Amino acid sequence: MFVFGSGKKGTRPMEPLQRLIQDAATGEIKADRACLLILGTDDETRRQLVSSVESTGHVCLVTDSIDEARSIIEAHDAIDAMLIDGTSSDRESLRLIREAQSLRPWVRSMVWSSKLDPSLTVEAIREGASDFLVLPGDMDRLDARLDQILDRVRAARDNEKRMNNLLDTCRQLTESRDEMSEQVDVLCNDLASAYRSMRDQMSDAVIVSEFKTLISQELDVEDMLRTALEYMLRRLGPTNAVVYLPEAEGRFGIGAYVNYDMTDRDPMPLYRALGDTLCQSLKNESGLVRYEDGEAWARANEIDADALKDAELIAFACKHHGETLAIMTFFRDSSFDDSTAGLLDSLRNELGSQLGRIVRIHRRGQAEWPREQAEDNDNSNGFEFPDDSSEWGDMAA
Incomplete structure (x- = not known):
């Protein structure tokens, strides 16, 4: 007791x-x-x-x-x-x-x-x-x-x-379930990420193959650029586009352009100003450049800022064996998707390869680009090719 x-x-x-x-x-x-x-x-x-x-x-x-x-x-x-x-x-x-x-x-x-x-x-x-x-x-x-x-x-x-004991078992099962659920979530996320990556890669591969098939049929610069721009704009949506081709050592001229929303003014001064600024900086650049604030970029480079107000701009060089054969720029007043950079990066490589092929074919027979009689084009498709270009311009005229 x-x-x-x-x-x-x-x-x-x-x-x-x-x-x-x-x-x-x-x-x-x-x-x-x-x-x-x-x-x-x-x-x-x-x-x-x-x-x-x-x-x-x-x-x-x-x-x-x-x-x-x-x-x-x-x-x-x-x-x-x-x-x-x-x-x-x-x-x-x-x-x-x-x-x-x-x-x-x-x-x-x-x-x-x-x-x-x-x-x-x-x-x-x-x-x-x-x-x-x-x-x-x-x-x-x-x-x-x-x-x-x-x-x-x-x-x-x-x-x-x-x-x-039952509560302890339930707690252990709950912890195991939560741990397993987390592992399953991680695995599902990894699988989903891998699937998206594979899907994107397959989609890009299909797009690149389709693009390559289309432009490889063209051995004329004008026709090839027209086909390339048509395809790119179908993927990008409505946008302004300018293609600059080399005219002489260190000098580029306008080879083709698409005027989307500058119908109330003459776009050529802006295109030339863009070319003077972009071509010299991009001819030795291996990647794409993107300017989300086109107006600020234009003001910094003393270009007409009003023409690029609220605009976003993407530019890149098309190369073949290290030689810059074209420089392209796209700009519009709406943003480009994040996937646009990867798409353009894949397409520009094929475009550069086809330009190199055309150059190689024409160089086999003569030391300079043949001058062809300009044909009448109705430009009903919205693509314009300036008449004042030399060499590349003659091919694109």
Whole structure:
């Protein structure tokens, strides 16, 4: 018996509950025995209860303080059942039954009184008591009733243990599911990214193959540029375009252009200004250049900024074996898609290769580009080829 809080003469001081658990683990107290908390103020009744309970091998913790009993229940989960004097503290001790079960769901309680009191019995049952005893009259039936209650306690503890194990398993499964879900999401994203990349590559390959097939049929510069611009503009959408061809060492002239939205003015001054600025900087440039603020770029290069207001500009060189054979620029007042750069980069390589092929074919027979009689063109397709170009211009006239 472990006595709490009474401090009366002849009682042993309380030993820590941890010592009780240690004793159970070492075999001094059988681990399958129950631990009961006895709360009451009548010393004789408590003594009889302790004697009867401990004779069956159970362990008793005894106190006359409701607060101390509450502290024991809150601090430890070793309590299996409570024996409570229902008449102590104006029946306040009955409140402890529900409090104990809210903290330790397996705890069961027996309430005793010195006389049969129907109102006390009903109140005790409402608070969650499992049994009611009239002591000392029911002392001879205490063991049997206590065994019934402890059977319920063991079942409740088993249920609580199974529930905790189930909750632990659910948490582990949830964590595993979340981890697996994250891995699946990462894998799906990787697969989707790989699919998009492969799709884009296949799409680009189809476009490049189609473009190459179209322009490879043309051995005339004018026809080839017309075919190339038609195809590019179908992919890019409506836009202004200018093609600059080399005329002499370090000098470029306008070979072809598409006037999309400058119908209210003469576009040639702007085209020439763009050529003077872009061609010298791009003839040795290997990549594409993009100016999202065309107006600011024009102002910085002393070009008519109003003509490029709200415009975005892309320019690049078409090369063959390191030789710049054309410089192209596209500009409009709406933004280009991010995929445009990759598309143009693929197409310009094929365009440069075809220009190189045309140059090679014509150079085989003569040292300079043949001058052909200009043919009448109705320009109904929107492409224009200036008449004032030399060499490349004659081919494109």
